[in-house]
Amino acid sequence: MLGPVILAASRSDAMRRLVSAAPMTKPVVERFIAGETVDEVVPIVKHLTDGGLEVSLDVVGEDITTPERSTAARDAYLELIERLDGLGLGERAEMSVKLSLFGQALPGGHELALANVRPVVEAAARIGTTVTLDAEDHTTLDSMFAIHEELRKDFPETGCVIQAYLFRTEDDARRLAADGSRVRIVKGAYKEPASVAYQDKAAIDKAYVRILKILMEGQGYPMIGSHDPRLIAITQELARRAGRKLHEYEFQMLYGIRGEEQVRLAAEGHRVRVYTAYGTDWYGYFMRRLAEKPANLLFFARSLITKN
Numbered sequence: 001m002l003g004p005v006i007l008a009a010s011r012s013d014a015m016r017r018l019v020s021a022a023p024m025t026k027p028v029v030e031r032f033i034a035g036e037t038v039d040e041v042v043p044i045v046k047h048l049t050d051g052g053l054e055v056s057l058d059v060v061g062e063d064i065t066t067p068e069r070s071t072a073a074r075d076a077y078l079e080l081i082e083r084l085d086g087l088g089l090g091e092r093a094e095m096s097v098k099l100s101l102f103g104q105a106l107p108g109g110h111e112l113a114l115a116n117v118r119p120v121v122e123a124a125a126r127i128g129t130t131v132t133l134d135a136e137d138h139t140t141l142d143s144m145f146a147i148h149e150e151l152r153k154d155f156p157e158t159g160c161v162i163q164a165y166l167f168r169t170e171d172d173a174r175r176l177a178a179d180g181s182r183v184r185i186v187k188g189a190y191k192e193p194a195s196v197a198y199q200d201k202a203a204i205d206k207a208y209v210r211i212l213k214i215l216m217e218g219q220g221y222p223m224i225g226s227h228d229p230r231l232i233a234i235t236q237e238l239a240r241r242a243g244r245k246l247h248e249y250e251f252q253m254l255y256g257i258r259g260e261e262q263v264r265l266a267a268e269g270h271r272v273r274v275y276t277a278y279g280t281d282w283y284g285y286f287m288r289r290l291a292e293k294p295a296n297l298l299f300f301a302r303s304l305i306t307k308n
Contacts, residue, residue, distance in 0.1 A: 031256040033060070034278045038083050041278040044255075045084070045093055052266040054092040054273040056132060056252065057084075061101045061281035067112065070103030074116040076279070081123045090128035094159075095120065096275065098134045099144055110143045114150060121155050132159035132182065132223075137190040138166055138197070145172070152181070159223065163188035164208035165197045173211045177218020184223035184252060185211055209234055216242040222249040223273070227258045232265070246270055 035041045045055050059076045077095060084093050097120065103112035121131045133148050135141060148160040159182035162169045166188065176183050187204055188197065198204045208231060215222040216238045224235050232251065239249055250271035253262050266272045 032254065032277065034255055034276045036278065036280050038080055038278075041080075041276065042083055042087070044276065045089070046087065048274050048276070049087075049089055049092050051263065052272075053262060054094075054250070054271060055276045056094050056096045056273050058096040058098075058134070058275065058277040059101070060277045060279040061098075064101055064103065064106075067103060067106060070101070070106070070112060070116050073101040074120060077120045078123055081120070081127060081129075084129070085127045091130065094129045094273075095124055095131045096134050097131055098136060099147065100136055100140065104140060104143060110146070113143070114147050117147065118151065121151055121158055125155055125157075130155065130157040130159065130182070132161065132184060135161040135163050135186070135188075138168075138192055141166075141168075141172075148181075156180075157182060159184060159221075161186060161225075162211065163190075164211055165192065165204045167196055167198070169207070170211055170214065173214040174218075177215050177220045180219040180221075182221045182223065183215055184225050185215060186225035205231070213238055216244060216249070223252050224249065225252045225275070227253055227261070229261075232261075 034044045041057070045057070048055055057080060059073065059080065061073060064070055064073065077097065080095070087093070097117055099113040099117065102116035103109050106112055117131070117133075124131050131151075133144055133151075135144060144160065148158060151158040160176070161184045162172050162176070164185060164187050173183070173185075185208065187208060198207060205228075208226075212222070212224065212231075212235060216235075224231070226232060226235075235249070235251070246269045250273055251262075251265055252273045252275055255274050255276040262272050262274060
């Protein structure tokens with residue numbers, strides 16, 4: 001019941017000011033946000049990869065309002081890639097990008113976002129890694145998929161994200177699986193109307209499994225974005241039935257959530273990638289993490305009312 005309320009709050013300037021000013025917000029945010037600068041996030045990347053994990057790095061921010069901010073976002077990713085180059089991590093450290101951060105919602109936004117993301121994809125390829133285009137609300141997806149298709153002409157390893165709660169996603173999964181794409185499947189974390197998305201958790205879970213089966217039986221590379229133990233077990237069984245080896249798919253989990261499970265799966269030989277967000281514009285990302293799971297909200301609430 002609280003999820004839609006929190007998602008609405010994620011776009012409220014008044015709530016942003018209130019949450020940001022709360023004395024205990026910072027230590028709680030640090031559970032989900034790896035830092036505010038490249039200097040802070042690079043040691044965390046090294047720690048995770050030294051422990052047998054992989055990472056997908058997200059410079060947080062979205063819904064920018066000027067072309068200058070979209071250029072600044074591009075440059076932030078280019079700075080990150082330059083710093084990663086010296087670590088020699090190759091595909092173990094990829095990038096995730098939200099096209100709204102690159103100007104997608106501005107006038108001429110489709111072309112602007114493509115122009116800004118292309119040099120990031122090119123730079124990532126030069127150091128042996130790639131980029132995944134994050135999915136945002138349903139009104140942005142046709143543009144995202146078109147940019148994904150365009151980028152794959154020169155950089156076929158470019159990935160994209162699909163969201164199980166949207167009615168359209170099974171068709172998107174069939175197309176992408178047949179095309180051999182790298183595809184991250186998640187449940188979805190935006191407030192979507194009943195006309196385009198399942199509203200019931202059980203229905204979303206069932207859709208997730210149907211889509212996962214499509215991906216596992218297809219020609220692409222599935223990336224399973226979930227912390228749900230049941231879905232992790234189902235993934236392993238569907239991969240076995242499809243004859244997939246452990247390196248032919250991967251699990252992805254958020255930084256700060258179920259760290260022990262990440263290590264356990266990696267120790268079993270699975271590829272496990274930690275979605276690691278950093279940057280100063282953390283509010284929208286943080287609020288969606290609270291909306292996704294009641295335990296996250298309870299953790300935040302307890303932290304606000306305790307001094308320890």
